[in-house]
Amino acid sequence: MYTVAIVDDDQVQAAALAQQIKMFSYVQDVANIVLLAPGDLASSGLSGIDILFIGVRLGEGPTGIDLVDALVPRGGSVQVIYVSDHLEYAPQVYRTEHTWFLAKPVEPDSLNAALARAIENLNCSQRKPILVRARGSLVQLVPQDIMYVESERRRAHIHLNGSEVVAYAKLSDLERALPPQFIRCHKSFLVNMDYISQLRARDALLTTGDVLPVSQRCRKTLQECFMRYVGRLV
Known part of the structure; x- marks a missing residue:
């Protein structure tokens, strides 16, 4: 949709x-x-x-x-x-x-x-999968399977439903490569809005139970984009 x-x-x-x-x-x-x-x-x-x-x-x-x-x-x-x-x-x-x-x-x-x-x-x-370099190998990942990405130093921890891939990639490069439902919720996190269950003042609860931080800088844009993505309030 x-x-x-x-x-x-x-x-x-x-x-x-x-x-x-x-x-x-x-x-x-x-x-x-x-x-x-x-x-x-x-x-x-x-x-x-x-x-x-x-x-x-x-x-x-x-x-x-x-x-x-x-x-x-x-x-x-x-x-x-x-x-x-x-x-x-x-x-x-x-x-x-x-x-x-x-x-x-x-x-x-x-x-x-x-x-x-x-x-x-x-x-x-x-x-269409994206291609990342992980532990000396090239790994194909389907965007729909990615829940969120966490950046730590020079590595990107790509969290799938039930597994994790640690890739040598910049968060900004992944942000450009992934579809529009991926958005920054924090300078170190990129989240797939399909997996957001609740968007709260300081964090986002995912359908899997994971909780991601929402920074003050990202909060307004994230709220606007999330409402735009899933539909208007009722």
């Missing part, structure tokens, strides 16, 4: 696009749709976002192309779909990695094709 974010300076058009997305069969693969102002994306980043619909012209601030160029790592799994009625910008989007360019008004067939491509790419990235 994936989280869709729509970034547009026109919230009415963003809400209309959200309604269009809900009409397609692919909505069964979408757990949550959130509407974000451009400033929200710039401040909280991409953690917890799987598919990003973003306008090109976003008021007086940076363009959508600028934001994607700054925030979306090359080779990452976030699926970027540009939505704009400024077709003159279409050639410029190719300086960033993206999945599709939708022209406004958005045609249902085009939206359907863009969502299908994005979800297909995400399904592939979730199954």
Whole structure:
């Protein structure tokens, strides 16, 4: 199940696009749709976002192309779909990695094709293993099996459900290589939000019973991204 974010300076058009997305069969693969102002994306980043619909012209601030160029790592799994009625910008989007360019008004067939491509790419990235060096060997790890990663000196302790791999890797490199549901909860910890059972003021309780520290610096972003990832409060 994936989280869709729509970034547009026109919230009415963003809400209309959200309604269009809900009409397609692919909505069964979408757990949550959130509407974000451009400033929200710039401040909280991409953690917890799987598919990003973003306008090109976003008021007086940076363009959508600028934001994607700054925030979306090359080779990452976030699926970027540009939505704009400024077709003159279409050639410029190719300086960033993206999945599709939708022209406004958005045609249902085009939206359907863009969502299908994005979800297909995400399904592939979730199954695609990452490669780490551990004790002189190269080890393949499937992201879905990783609960959290703890950095200690120059080693990364990668905790799987029932086992642990000690790899020679930087936490920042693993953060870039893993899908968006992995987020920092502390300068030394990277957590898979799929395994968070309770997010508390100073720690996170995992479904396995493990408790990870939540630093003051990471707390606000983690809370925002966790709510964005699993859905709104009821």
